[in-house]
Amino acid sequence: MRVKLKVCCIKSNAEADTAIAAGASAIGLVGRMPSGPGPIDDSLIYSIAQYTGQKADTFLLTSETGGKGVVEHYKRTRTGTIQIVDEIAPEDYNYIRKEIPDVKLVQVIHVIDEHSVEQALRFAGYADYLLLDSGNPNLEVKELGGTGRTHNWNISRKIVEQVNVPVFLAGGLNYLNVKEAVDRVMPYGIDVCSGVRTGGSLDVGKLERFVRELE
Secondary structure, eight states, X not given: OOSEEEEOOOOSHHHHHHHHHHTOSEEEEEOOOSSSSOBOOHXXXXXXXXXXXXXXXXXXXXXXXXXXXXXXXXXXXXXXEXXXXXOOOHHHHHHHXXXXXXXXXXXXXXXXXXXXXXXHHHHTTTXXXXXXXXXXXXXXXXXXXXXXXXXXXXXXXXXXXXXXXXEEEOSSOOTTTHHHHHHHHOOSEXXXXXXXXXXXXXXXXHHHHHHHHHO
C-alpha cells in the first residue's frame, strides 16, 4: 500500500485478525468516550492487545486529559501506542514520557479551521505522530472521533507540509473517497472506522475495497 493503514474501533480478536490480514499495520482500541462509536472495556482492550502481540501495533484511544490519567489508562491496557483524542498540556506530555518512555504517543488534531494548523505545529513538538480527525472538542458533549464526517483536506495538507512528524488522516473515509484523500493530503497513514463497518461490525467486503484503493 502507498500509506500505512490503521483500522480503528476493533472489538474482538477476530476483527483484529481480519484487519491485519487485509494489510493493516495498526489497530485502534477505543476506551471510554463522551460520544461516538466503538468504546470497549479496558479489560477487552488489554486482551486484544496481548492477543495481537507483534502482528500489528495496537493504539489505545484515550479521552483522559491529564498525564496521570493517561498513564493509568495505559497501565490497564498495555498497548504499544497511546492515541490522545483530546488536548493535554505540555507538562502532561512530559509526565507521560517520564512514566512510560517506551510507548509511542499520537496526538489527535480535530481539523476545524485554520487555527488547527497552529495547534498541530504546537503538538508536533511533543507527539511521535499526529492524527487529523473530524471531531469537535468544543461542543457541550465533546466529539472526539468516529463522526463519519470528512473535514477540510486543504487544511490537512497544510499540516502535513509544515510539521516534522508523521501524520495519519482520519474522518469520514471510505472506499469511494480514500484515494482522493491520499492524493490531496499525502499523509503517512490512513485511519478508518465507520467506513469499513456495517451495522457496527467490521465488513470484510468494504475493507477489501478500501484496501484496493490504497494499492
